Amino acid sequence: MATPQTPQAPASGALPESVQRVAALLAAAGHPHAPRMLDAAARTAQQAADGLGVELGQIAKSIIFRRPEDDAAVLVITAGDRRVEEAKVAALVGALARADAAFVKARTGFSIGGVAPIGHAAPPVTLIDRELFRFQTIWAAAGHPHAVFQLGPQDLLRLTGAPAADVVQDVRADAP
Numbered sequence: 001m002a003t004p005q006t007p008q009a010p011a012s013g014a015l016p017e018s019v020q021r022v023a024a025l026l027a028a029a030g031h032p033h034a035p036r037m038l039d040a041a042a043r044t045a046q047q048a049a050d051g052l053g054v055e056l057g058q059i060a061k062s063i064i065f066r067r068p069e070d071d072a073a074v075l076v077i078t079a080g081d082r083r084v085e086e087a088k089v090a091a092l093v094g095a096l097a098r099a100d101a102a103f104v105k106a107r108t109g110f111s112i113g114g115v116a117p118i119g120h121a122a123p124p125v126t127l128i129d130r131e132l133f134r135f136q137t138i139w140a141a142a143g144h145p146h147a148v149f150q151l152g153p154q155d156l157l158r159l160t161g162a163p164a165a166d167v168v169q170d171v172r173a174d175a176p
Contacts, residue, residue: 085170088166
């Protein structure tokens with residue numbers, strides 16, 4: 001495991017525009033934790049967990065799908081140590097398709113690896129993985145591959161207005 005980085009809080013003017021957008025929304029919602037910039041990129045849940053010195057499951061990763069029926073973005077926020085089961089998501093929101101980088105950027109305003117759970121260019125259909133509730137503290141992307149913010153699973157519900165759902169592959173206790 002890599003040595004944890006100490007998240008830095010740069011002056012707001014030093015934050016990328018996308019992170020400033022997330023920071024403003026967090027502040028307006030009265031959220032106590034502002035976005036922090038990591039020295040190294042946290043494009044993957046593992047990179048974020050290593051950089052923060054936390055468990056992989058504490059990383060709230062944002063997975064974007066495209067719903068072909070109306071070309072809407074579907075955001076699934078899942079625990080970093082879990083894999084989304086597309087069939088479970090589709091049963092809740094309709095048929096899904098893969099979202100490419102251009103679709104993600106156009107619909108969210110964020111690049112892959114930095115998709116925040118809030119502040120999207122167009123409101124997505126959002127579902128929150130119930131597995132995140134195993135943890136008191138989780139970390140989410142804050143609009144940039146180097147930016148994260150701290151929150152609790154209940155904060156995620158409050159900030160997004162999204163429901164918690166069973167959206168991940170079953171985890172078997174006897175699996176290797």
